[in-house]
Amino acid sequence: MFKWKKLGRVFNPSEYEDRPHWMNGFAQAPSAIIHDNFIRIYFSCRPRPDKKGQYVSYSAYVDLDRTNLFKIIDVGKEPILELGKLGTFDEFGTYPASVIEHEGKYRVYYAGWTRCESVPFNVAIGVGFSENNGKTFKKIGDGPVLSYSQNEPFILSGPKIRKFNGIWYLFYIAGKRWILDNGKPEPVYKIRMATSNDGINWKKLDRDIVSSVLGENEAQASPDVIFLNGKYHMFFCYRSGTNYRGKENGYRIGYACSDDLMNWTRNDSKVGIDVSDEGWDSEMISYPHVLELDNEIYMFYLGNGVGKHGFGLAKLIVD
Numbered sequence: 001m002f003k004w005k006k007l008g009r010v011f012n013p014s015e016y017e018d019r020p021h022w023m024n025g026f027a028q029a030p031s032a033i034i035h036d037n038f039i040r041i042y043f044s045c046r047p048r049p050d051k052k053g054q055y056v057s058y059s060a061y062v063d064l065d066r067t068n069l070f071k072i073i074d075v076g077k078e079p080i081l082e083l084g085k086l087g088t089f090d091e092f093g094t095y096p097a098s099v100i101e102h103e104g105k106y107r108v109y110y111a112g113w114t115r116c117e118s119v120p121f122n123v124a125i126g127v128g129f130s131e132n133n134g135k136t137f138k139k140i141g142d143g144p145v146l147s148y149s150q151n152e153p154f155i156l157s158g159p160k161i162r163k164f165n166g167i168w169y170l171f172y173i174a175g176k177r178w179i180l181d182n183g184k185p186e187p188v189y190k191i192r193m194a195t196s197n198d199g200i201n202w203k204k205l206d207r208d209i210v211s212s213v214l215g216e217n218e219a220q221a222s223p224d225v226i227f228l229n230g231k232y233h234m235f236f237c238y239r240s241g242t243n244y245r246g247k248e249n250g251y252r253i254g255y256a257c258s259d260d261l262m263n264w265t266r267n268d269s270k271v272g273i274d275v276s277d278e279g280w281d282s283e284m285i286s287y288p289h290v291l292e293l294d295n296e297i298y299m300f301y302l303g304n305g306v307g308k309h310g311f312g313l314a315k316l317i318v319d
Contacts (some may be wrong), residue, residue: 002255002272004299004314009280010070011062012310013045022058022079024048028307029096029222029287030300031160033106033134038063038073039293040134041300042080042108043311044095056083057093059110061135069298069313080136081110081128088142089114089124096222096287099134100161100199106134107199109170111157112144119178119185123157124148125170127200146170146194146202155189158221161199164232168196169261171223171234179217181242188216188241191223191234193261210236210256211266217241220254222287225261228297232258235271235299237286247275250284251306273299273314280309287311 013027023045033040042061049055058079065071080097084090090112097110108130113123124144128137146156155175162169173189180186191210194202212218223236234256240249255271256264276282281303289300297316303309 001270003317003319004273005317006273006276006281007313007315008070009303009310009312010064010300011041011043011072014309016075019075019077020047022047023060025309026057026307027062027310028302029158030289030302030311031096031098032289032291032300033099033101034066034291034293035063036066038066039069039291040064040099041311042097042099043307044093044097054115057095057113058083059094059097059108066293076135078136080108080130080134081139084112084114084139085142088112089122089144089147090126090139091115092121094126096158098159098161100163102163102199106130106137107161108137109159109161111159113157119187121155122148123155125156125159125172140200145200146172146204149204151206152192152204155187157189158223160222160224162225164227164261168199169225170194170196170202171225173221173223177217179241186242186244188219189221191220191236193223205262209262209264210234210254211264212238213254213266213268214238214240219244221251222289224288224290226290226292226297228292232261233290234258234264235288235290237288239284239286247283251286251302253285253288253301273301280304281312 027043060076063074093113125146152174158173160171190208254268256266283304299314
């Protein structure tokens with residue numbers, strides 16, 4: 001049984017009005033890299049919609065003091081990735097992103113999305129490399145490294161990159177179906193995994209790895225895995241398939257564990273964190289990212305509106 005103490009909201013993008021052309025709101029899907037004196041949190045944001053009400057999304061970072069995670073040292077002056085070229089998979093957005101250090105350099109695994117006609121979007125997963133300590137990244141090419149296939153026909157998103165025992169693991173989500181909610185198409189996606197020896201060429205496990213508790217139309221996202229006390233622990237988020245933008249059917253954080261990274265047992269009663277009675281995270285909590293830092297374990301997560309007003313922090317309480 002886990003028990004998390006909420007420490008408060010860390011970052012609110014609306015407080016930074018000097019970047020309206022690419023960061024007007026949202027700080028979604030926080031993902032951390034530990035440096036010597038600071039923690040760099042990558043997140044995804046949006047500028048204002050265009051005249052047609054359409055928006056794009058970018059990925060950026062905020063640096064936090066390692067000794068005081070509520071002290072902001074720096075906010076990126078530009079997005080970490082450029083949007084894709086005309087017609088490419090990431091033409092309209094990079095969301096979300098997960099960064100890993102490898103041989104002294106940093107790689108980003110990100111979901112790139114493009115607009116569609118019958119449904120709002122489609123998504124695949126791309127990779128970029130950094131030559132400036134993770135401030136910006138250059139894509140390895142114009143196409144994705146993990147894309148649609150016969151059993152994963154659309155929406156490959158939510159990448160979380162990890163290395164265990166010398167093997168690269170990419171936890172992600174894959175679309176199962178689109179359903180209509182009052183005539184509006186809504187996606188249903190489940191958590192999946194792929195493995196690699198080099199982080200570029202991937203072998204998909206090709207099956208859902210977390211069971212559903214809300215029926216076949218439950219949507220799952222943001223699988224984040226840590227190894228603790230001899231077992232692998234996954235924190236993720238899930239929601240109802242329809243009418244999920246409020247408190248009743250909105251996102252919650254779930255939990256599963258595994259001995260081998262392949263077979264997972266879900267038990268949300270052990271997750272130890274839920275919505276607050278009031279405030280910025282009183283309707284939903286989602287997109288958890290768990291971080292081991294200086295003998296403590298923290299969770300960054302989103303609140304109401306799936307990160308529209310920033311992300312917060314919780315600390316694991318050890319009895």
